[in-house]
Amino acid sequence: MGETGVCLRFDEELRFFLAPRNRGAGVRVPLDGTSTIGHLVESLGVPLTEVGSLSCAGQAVPASRRPQAGDVVDVRPVNRPQRLPISPPRFLLDVHLGALARRLRLVGVDCAYSNDAADDELIALANTANRVLLTQDRGLLRRRSLRLGGHVRGGMPDQQLLDVLQRYAPPLAPWTICPACNGRLATVRKADVEHALQLGTRRTYDAFKLCPDCGQVYWRGAHSRRLDGIVSAAAAAVGSAGAGQVSSRSIAMPGVTPSSTLGLA
Ligand SMILES: [Zn+2]
Numbered sequence: 001m002g003e004t005g006v007c008l009r010f011d012e013e014l015r016f017f018l019a020p021r022n023r024g025a026g027v028r029v030p031l032d033g034t035s036t037i038g039h040l041v042e043s044l045g046v047p048l049t050e051v052g053s054l055s056c057a058g059q060a061v062p063a064s065r066r067p068q069a070g071d072v073v074d075v076r077p078v079n080r081p082q083r084l085p086i087s088p089p090r091f092l093l094d095v096h097l098g099a100l101a102r103r104l105r106l107v108g109v110d111c112a113y114s115n116d117a118a119d120d121e122l123i124a125l126a127n128t129a130n131r132v133l134l135t136q137d138r139g140l141l142r143r144r145s146l147r148l149g150g151h152v153r154g155g156m157p158d159q160q161l162l163d164v165l166q167r168y169a170p171p172l173a174p175w176t177i178c179p180a181c182n183g184r185l186a187t188v189r190k191a192d193v194e195h196a197l198q199l200g201t202r203r204t205y206d207a208f209k210l211c212p213d214c215g216q217v218y219w220r221g222a223h224s225r226r227l228d229g230i231v232s233a234a235a236a237a238v239g240s241a242g243a244g245q246v247s248s249r250s251i252a253m254p255g256v257t258p259s260s261t262l263g264l265a
Helices: 012-017 037-043 098-106 119-128 157-168 190-196 199-204 224-241
Strands: 005-010 027-030 051-056 072-077 091-093 111-113 132-135 149-151 186-188 208-210
Touching: 005 012, 005 037, 012 072, 037 051, 037 072, 091 098, 091 119, 098 111, 098 157, 098 224, 119 132, 149 157, 157 224, 186 190, 190 208
Parallel strands: 005 072, 091 111, 091 132, 132 149
Antiparallel strands: 005 027, 051 072, 186 208
16 A cells, blocks of 8 residues: 555554554555545544544544545544533433443533433434534444544443543542432431431431432442442542532532442443
8 A cells, every 4th residue: 555545553551442453553545535634533433533633744634524545544532530511520321321420420510311212312312402412332432523522441330431431531529419310309307208218217317418409318338338348439530630619518428329229230
């Protein structure tokens, strides 16, 4: 191919998107006269939502540029933390990321989720609500109509949570959002929720929060140590990402953590 093609050099961080045979130092592709650099990058499996910059001979080039024979293009990932046009970041999670949605809400990140939205619906929802669509579906990220999207790395929800926090470094406010429905939790008096509690809970706990949207009551329950662990790991991840901040007032709020009804598994 030599001078008749173009060579794409992907940063190591992006190579897991490539077919195994393409994970070397550079990928040579033929020129067809019409494809842009963006098309070539995506055709090799890397969504442009994951690309931070493209450069050719040290000069930044747009994804819309048509490459010349012999060009060598460097493809770099998005910076971490990534700057977004919305602050604080808000997300919409695709149907396969329900466990991640509950974790993000637990640490106070605004996170819409529905378990039965079709792809077109997800894109329309993300665009109209000005949310970043998080998914592991590269096809979804390649859709032209999608304004803001991000690929989530990791097979397990805890890994996915750290990936999202390190990428976007959102401000954290643990125990302020309902993990079940994304509503804003309100502190309530025990007397106001007592009627909804089992006898054992009523005897054991005194501090409660209520989701006004779905009616769920939260208290420090049997799983609180595990939830505390998730929050601590989240705070560390955002801290190491450099731009986020944790509301210490929220973290130090005494005695109130969601109950064992969270279903975080
Ligand atoms: Zn709720």
